[in-house]
Amino acid sequence: MKKHNFNSGPSVLPQEVLEQASQAILNFNGIGLSILEIGHRSTWFVEVIEEAKSLVKELMNIGEEYEVLFLQGGATTQFMQIPLNLIDHADTASYCDDGVWGSKAAKEAALFGNVHIAASSKDKNYSYINKNFEVPVSSKYLHITTNNTVEGTQWHNFPNVATPLIGDMSSDIFSREIDFTKFDLIYAGAQKNMGAAGVNLVVLKKDLVGKIKRKIPTILDYKNHIEANSLLNTPPVFAIYVALLTLRWIKKEGGLKEMEKRSLEKANLLYATIDALPIFNCPIAKEDRSNMNAVFFIEDENLQNKFLDVCKENGMIGVKGYRTVGGIRVSMYNALELSSVQAFCDLMKKFCN
């Protein structure tokens, strides 16, 4: 039985990326060594990281004022690393609180300075993006989560603000054509749209750092990583290589324009099916629905559990909602094929008959 992988992350990867990664573990580029066995300062690996950085810049269409870093520790590490690097204790940072991850990011920032919640959609259980935000001019930055993986909402237009804009793009990076230059710092765990777990992409304007008085531990200081070209210490070599393979695949398939086209086809098909079938209910404001993660419910919990069982029986992986939210969640990242969404929609219809 074919498995359809709707995991929220780590998630589905392109088949050719898996084949190339598997081969590189036996013999990397025909050099007679495994990708797992080469030194991170070898020409072999330096070429990998340089190509990956260059592809990130090309896909994002950003210039020399930005630096591309591959760091460890996931987005949760960025939650604290960003305020640690960008605000002093008397400073203020603004956060849009539109879901559990943005809320966690704001909580970490409170350890390093004053946090201003610019807007929140908590009043309606995070079922929409609150665009009525207010940012004090003294704020050092505004932080948004561009796609809320858990709740199923997404920013479809980005705010224009006078302060630097920071985007947690963990769950929608490289899934659409956007103006990345609106952002001063972008970060994303690789394990959804751009690779496997174990590496974090951080893209930032070089002039953003080095402006505060706090002493920063060596490994957490962006400045050190920029100077060391992401080779401050041993990087996660294999995870960076899988990211490179995925970036190559994105480019080859037609870049972000094509990713966006495919993403819209998949999301439109799924949401149309949800809306057409009365037992399924998506509580998310239509204009804010995520094209990455569709979160919806069957009101009758017994029936919902029955549906989740049927999904399992039919090889539909990872469609159970996040533990604190419940319901059904279908994640549709770059590597998920339209045929998988079609198969899922067919199953939904069949379940209703």
Added chain:
Amino acid sequence: MKKHNFNSGPSVLPQEVLEQASQAILNFNGIGLSILEIGHRSTWFVEVIEEAKSLVKELMNIGEEYEVLFLQGGATTQFMQIPLNLIDHADTASYCDDGVWGSKAAKEAALFGNVHIAASSKDKNYSYINKNFEVPVSSKYLHITTNNTVEGTQWHNFPNVATPLIGDMSSDIFSREIDFTKFDLIYAGAQKNMGAAGVNLVVLKKDLVGKIKRKIPTILDYKNHIEANSLLNTPPVFAIYVALLTLRWIKKEGGLKEMEKRSLEKANLLYATIDALPIFNCPIAKEDRSNMNAVFFIEDENLQNKFLDVCKENGMIGVKGYRTVGGIRVSMYNALELSSVQAFCDLMKKFCN
């Protein structure tokens, strides 16, 4: 031509580990999904991490008072995470300064409290382990680097101290039978003796944490990782899986007793060859020589460069000394076969004729 991989890390891995890892990328345990595509909270992965933790405890012969964590960020992250978690600003931590890495660890600790250098071998260019250390009773811990990868020294007997003992075992973990219960916290990047780059083993006594007043960022607090069972956020799934495969291999081959036997065979052969050939000079005190990394020199720099060229021509990888030290460095981790050391020694002899 067969490659002999003497890399200092990332380094050589057992062939069967590479084959199993390569296969798991195509189809993990026959489930029809790649190890890169499964959720970190799936039963599939929870079984991986549980088995890995259990094997670490078995190989170390340690009890329930210890917790095994798989974290990200490398040893350099531990340099700051240890003092961040274990000392308040008025507290003192002691460090043995026997090499560049221990020295860097002490430097990071100074951000979080008072650092006492218990002993240093800097006076003789880190060419020995200074065992005349002195630890104040008020010291919260003593930190040692059990093997100095860069300089080629190793602690062969561990100090008895009244304070908790912390060991950076990045380059000799699981290479010998030792009494791990002498240590209160042990850490090691996986990429030398126990896997690929991208994951850090941290083994600590549970009662060591939660004793200071400082507020710790969520992701850096050991307590949170202990409570979350290394699943606080998305862990480096594949790197942990490769560590599991390597741990299984160590156990199957005969455990630490066998690793130590092999290590001594390799190191004895190499050092005997160095000592027998007048052009090669190992400046390290004989009793402190590392069984993992042999660091030695040819006085005539032109001749040394010629030798390094000959090594390259003969498929000997990674034998150039660390950038700040120079010379020749031969790393002999668990997965390096005796035949590779034999081939290297043959080349040394041939070069002298």
